[in-house]
Amino acid sequence: MPHRYIKKILEARVYDVAVETPLDNAKGLSERLNNRVLLKREDQQPVFSFxxxxxxxxxxxxxxxxxxxxxxxxxxxxxxxxxxxxxxxxxxxxxxxxxxxxxxxxxxxxxxxxxxxxxxxxxxxxxxxxxxxxxxxxxxxxVHPFDDPDVIAGQGTVAMEILRQESGPIDAIFVPVGGGGLISGIAAYVKYLRPETKVIGVESEDSACLAAALEAGKRVTLSQVGIFADGVAVALIGENTFEICQQFVDEVITVNTDEICAAIKDIYDDTRSICEPAGALGVAGMKKYVAREACEHKTLIAIDSGANVNFDRLRHIAERSELGEKREAIIAAKIPEKPGSFKKFCTALGRRNITEFNYRYSDDNLAVVFAGIQIKPNNDGKEELLEELREHIEEVVDLTDDETAKLHVRYMVGGHAPSAVNNEVVYRFEFPERPGALMNFLSKLGGKWNISMFHYRNHGAAYGRVLVGMQVPQEERDQVAMFLKEIGYNFWEETDNAAYQLFLG
The missing domain is CATH 3.40.50.1100 (Rossmann fold)
Known part of the structure; x- marks a missing residue:
């Protein structure tokens, strides 16, 4: 069988419309992973895909x-x-x-x-x-999208170009997998000419039809597939492609949404191009492989398979990339409902940057805060944070891997103030987004009046934006503006704001 595909790949007619894409050195990834990382730029095809x-x-x-x-x-x-x-x-x-x-x-x-x-x-x-x-x-x-010998041969020309472009040893090639057309063509060609090179498939964990088939020893249909990586959202691996993969694919790695988003950011940082979720699978799998094997000084190639992504999805991708890079932890914590509690919470965080902070008064005893916190990009960063918080705060919950928290709850913290919240005033703040700016703000604000509402999200802009509710007795209202001016940040009172009155007041 491999001989048949080699001949078909060599004779494939693709360059009437396709182009030979570059094999780019990903300098940032290479430095971070301590390996030589190359990206096969199929996102540069006329239709932005292989x-x-x-x-x-x-x-x-x-x-x-x-x-x-x-x-x-x-x-x-x-x-x-x-x-x-x-x-x-x-x-x-x-x-x-x-x-x-x-x-x-x-x-x-x-x-x-x-x-x-x-x-x-x-x-x-x-x-x-x-x-x-x-x-x-x-x-x-x-015309089948993947399960056809001529389609497989056309995709195999990617491997033909790679081996021509990189004459030195290649330790592994990481290939996105949907129905298997791309990895089949690459694996058949590479294993025939360079059998020592590993060909590793990478699938989204919610559409891992090849991994399921290899484990079962036969093609199996997934009961459902996730559509975040829509380019590989396939429930059943192809018949022809599975036959090739069984023989020539070394392993399959599965990655989650956060890891895919982090890989999109990695590719952007090195190329200034934005690939689609399916296009970033190769890089996401490579990073997981390097972490698992602790390999160094290897030549690793990832296929950047496509760049057809809706612009409005970039917000979600950007938000999840820090989690995928393990640079952010999402936590919930219970703190006493009294002046000074916020300051104590911030002290427990140390010098870490806060990426998001949500809170709404619930009762007179306990406050529950929802926070995103930057951590060291290693396996111990989150554990160090949780350990330090638990030294000062009685109840801390790790929500970093909780999909409901990440997709929904973080945007739903709030609601109308209960009747127990009296004398609430609301202010909107804007301050330069620099390390320690939010901590400085909270430290100065948190000990004066009880905070009944707090919302902050870091949007990566030059200015941080915060909405704060405080319980201020009527006789102290005239002190608020004077106190806030001393903090030194721009502020506007929003107590009479229509949106606040409708949804939060």
Whole structure:
């Protein structure tokens, strides 16, 4: 079998539309991981994904009669764009069935390339079933996104370029896995020419169909798949691709959402390009591999497979990247509901930066705070923080790995003030975002009046923004402005603000 694929890869017709992408040195990652890290930049293809290779190679192999019928495919986005571009180049009509969850950037680009888009189902497998229905009803020619020898051969040209671009020893290549087309082509070619090089698949842990199949020794269908990394949201590995992977893939590593987001940031830091979640799997898996093996001075290659990400997803990616890099911990703590408690809490944090701080008065006895705190990027950073906090505070809960806390609760802390909150005044503050600025603010503010509400989030901007509620007796109201001016930060009173009155007052 490998000989058949080697010949097909060498004869693959991809460069009519695809380009040979660079193998870039990732200097920042190389320095941090103490290994030589190279990125295969498939995000630089005309459709910002490697998928153009397999789609065009399949299209060029079709007979005139098959092309005349028009082609159809199911795709979570990147194969769709590749097929639409290939079809336009060859003058063939293309219909693409895409899951309804496909990012708009991919849907819109397929239409711009001349493809007819049909949105159906919530994941690839539902879209695939509908595409097969169109084949039966309209006689269209089906072009599979991954489970086809010609598609696999087209993707294998990535490996052909890598071995030509890097003549020295390669210790491991890390490949994103969805349906398996890319890793199959790479593994077949690499293992034939350089069997000593490890080929390692990387899957999102909520769509790890190859890992499940290898463990079971047969193809298995996942009961559900996550769609954060939509480019690899596949429930069943391909038949052809699984056969190749069983023989030539050394192992599969699974990564979570936080680790993927951290890898997107790593790639951005080194290349100033923003890849999609599926495109960052290779780097995320590489980092996990290096941490596990403690390897140094190796040559490691990650495939940056695509850059089709909706701009509005970047906020979520940025928020989760610090957690994925293990540079942030999310904690909840109970502190006494009395003046000075906030200051004591801040003292327990030491010199650590606070990335987020949420609190709303609940009762006269205990306050529960929700905080994001920067930690050292190592395995002991979080434990050091928790140990120090527990020396000063009776109850501290680690929420760093709690999906509900990260996705929902951190944005829901608050609500209307209970009737016990009397004399509440509300102020909005703005101050220079520098180390210690928030700690300084809390230390000065926390001992004067009881804090009944506090919200702060670090947005990476030049200024920190805080909303604070304080219980100030009526006879002391005239002292507030004078006291706040002494702190030295810009402030505005918001006690009469309509949003505050509607949702928090």
């Amino acid at each position: 998928k153009i290779r397999g789609a065009y190679n399949k299209m060029i192999q079709l007979s005139e009669a098959e092309r005349a019928c028009g082609v159809v495919a199911a795709s979570a986005g990147n194969h769709a764009q590749g097929l639409a571009m290939a079809a336009r180049h060859l003058g063939v009509k293309a219909t693409i069935v895409m899951p309804k969850t496909t990012p708009d950037v991919k849907v819109n680009n397929v239409r711009r390339l001349g493809g007819k888009v049909v949105l159906h189902g919530d994941a690839f497998d539902e879209a695939s079933a509908h595409a097969q229905k169109l084949v039966a009803e309209k006689g269209l020619t089906y």
